[in-house]
Amino acid sequence: MADAAPAVTGDAAKVRVSLASGFVAHCLQAQWRGVALLLVLQVAQVLATLLLPHLSADVIDLGVARGDRSDVMRRGGAMLAVSLAQVILAIGASVLGARLAMRYGRDLRAQVFSHVQAFSLQEMNRFGTPSLITRSTNDVLQLQTALLMILTMIVSAPLMAVGGVVMAVRQDAHLSLLLAVSMPLMLLAVALLMSRTVPYFRKMQGQIDRLNQILREQITGLRVIRAFVRDTSERARFSTANDALTDTALHTGRLMAAMIPMAVLVMQWSTIALVWFAAARIGAGTMQIGSLVAFLAYVAQILMSVMMAALLFAILPRALVCARRVEEVLATASSVADPVSPQDLPKELPSNKPTATPAKGRAVRGLEFKGVGFQYPGAAAPALHDIKLRVEPGQTVAVIGATGSGKSTLLSLVPRLFDVTAGRVLVDGIDVRELSLQALWGAIGLVPQQAYLFTGTIASNL
Ligand SMILES: Nc1ncnc2c1ncn2[C@@H]1O[C@H](COP(=O)(O)OP(=O)(O)OP(=O)(O)O)[C@@H](O)[C@H]1O
Ligand SMILES: [Mg+2]
Known part of the structure; x- marks a missing residue:
């Protein structure tokens, strides 16, 4: 009966909700060594990635263009070494990032569970x-995923974008002006898409709650539903919630799906424009082929990192909603808490005989309800x-x-499933609210x- 009680949202909203970023900060603090290593790996990996197009430009301009075979082999070997290092660093960063995020998820789940x-x-x-x-499964999972994204992109995406611009300008300052068009264009496109997606992400979390609630009610109340022939209406209720969630998920999915083609479109247009302008410059002899190749690679890297950063902003709002929901749980203190200075129950008497006469005022044995x-x-x-x-x-009392009429309610006051709203419940003369919960239970x-x-055998249940 107490099972089906819905959440009273008005009350929950009153709970002070602290900033969600507190979680991430806490996690980063707890695992700072891993985070520091991750940052080093990422910076090294980005540097290697940025170096590659530059090297390839040299291979083309200084080696291939001059027909110097040994030079090509030498520079090619260097490229191979750098790209190998880049792959190893990237793998290391991914593994470490995933590990940190999983640990964070595990700790947060454990925290919510014990709370x-x-x-x-x-x-x-x-x-x-x-x-x-x-809240303790899906929401924590969302947070975990968000943290993984944050850990892998917060440093590498901006670094890649800025580093890419610097390298591109070094290759050819004139052509870099094109970036001033294509980068804002990419940002604008992604921002437009995101502003439409984010509200749907928010909606989704509430709908998952709702679906969970209905499903749980239907599974626990299966017999009641059958006995009262409510199959059809229950099925309809589930369908409504299910369809609502599906619609929202599909909508967000469609919007997100538009993202990649859009990014590719901007990228291809930029490439076309680049080749167009570069062709004139190469023809005039003010630019070399290798520079163009490197430049194209830098533009791709820059635009990719802009898109990654935008993706991060896409999942952050959803994670923020989840963080708030988890935080709400963690910020709620149990109304039945251990007293500040808990008392112990009086020691068991040697014999089991009742002590009707209290020895020193309070050592009254037994259970008492007072008003x-x-x-x-x-x-x-x-x-x-x-x-x-x-x-x-x-004594046995029925x-x-x-x-x-309140029989179960009366009993539930003894182990403090609820606390009395008036009067006192005494166990061996001590108010149950003054006992430590462990001693009481x-x-x-x-x-x-x-x-x-519980799941398992009868024996494991006992
Ligand atoms: N979680 C709850 N929230 C609000 N009211 C409740 C809750 N649980 C019980 N009540 C109400 O408190 C009163 C006492 O319920 P209680 O379950 O203690 O009765 P009971 O004597 O144990 O009944 P039964 O013989 O059916 O077990 C009832 O009016 C019930 O509707
Ligand atoms: Mg009862």
């Missing part, structure tokens, strides 16, 4: 189980009101009442109304 474990039923009801599942009242959050009326009950050690054996079996 949610401490939640009382109240927080569980507020977020809703489906949303908590999405206990409880109201579910958001409920109109209290479920329990002014309950007085004393259970002596060894609480009898109509359905919904260790002293209680609870058989819930609805048995829940």
Whole structure:
């Protein structure tokens, strides 16, 4: 019954949401050695990549053009060595980046998991189980992917773009003016596309939540659905949510798919313009063939890195949404927390006999409810009101009442699944809110109304 409680968003929105970048900063701090190595690898790799077209220009202009065979072999060998180094550096950077991002995902998931474990039923009801599942799986995965992108591109893309421009200008300053047209053109095209895609990314996360919620309700409520012949309407409900998500995903997919052809188009136009202008210069003898080849390569590198940077900006908003959702969970403190200075339960007495006469005032054995009242959050009326009950050690008590009269609620106050809203619950004379949670739970054996079996054998469940 408590299962199907939807998230009360109004309350969740009140949770102070700190900046999502805090996560990344935290991760980078924890693994700073790996990050530093990654940066070094990336810088080295970019430098090698930038050097290659320059070398090839020399091979053509100084070797091939003059027909100097040994020079071609020598420079060719150098090129081979640089490109080999570039490949090794790139592989190293990819592996390291992936490893860092995976570790970050693992740690964040573990953090969310252990945080949610401490939640009382109240927080569980507020977020809703489906949303908590999405947040700790899908949302964390999005963050992990985003971090991978950030780690691989944050340094290399700008470095490649700037380095490419510098090298291109060195090859031929006049032709470089063309870059002043093609680079903004590329940026504009990508920015236009992104501004249309980002809102859809945002929408998608909410829709995944919704789909999860419906699916979970339908699987757990399968028998009820069959018994009340609700198949058709439930199927329709699922279809609606499923179609909505599919539509959004398709829409974003289509927009993203337009990106590569568009980038290629800008790139090809730039190439055509370059060759056109360069042909005149080469004909006039003010430019060499090798320079043109190198120049073309630099333009491709520059435009590629511009596109990569844009891609990063495309996934960042989605990751930011996910980060906020995860952060919301982490920022929520359990309403049932360990007290500041927890007390221990009095030591077990040697014999099992009840101590009706308290030794020093507070060592009263047994369980006691003192004027206990409880109201579910958001409920109109209290479920329990002014309950007085004393259970002596060894005594068996049965609480009898109509359905919904509050028997389960009464019991759930003892292990602090909920905290009382009035009065006190005492175990061996100590308020349960003053006991350490471990001591309290260790002293209680609870058989819930609805048995829940974990995966595995009966033995592993016990
Ligand atoms: N999570 C919840 N949020 C809001 N109200 C709740 C919640 N759980 C129970 N209630 C309400 O509190 C009251 C007491 O419910 P409780 O489950 O304690 O009854 P019960 O005596 O155990 O019933 P049953 O005999 O069916 O097990 C009911 O009116 C119920 O609707
Ligand atoms: Mg009950």
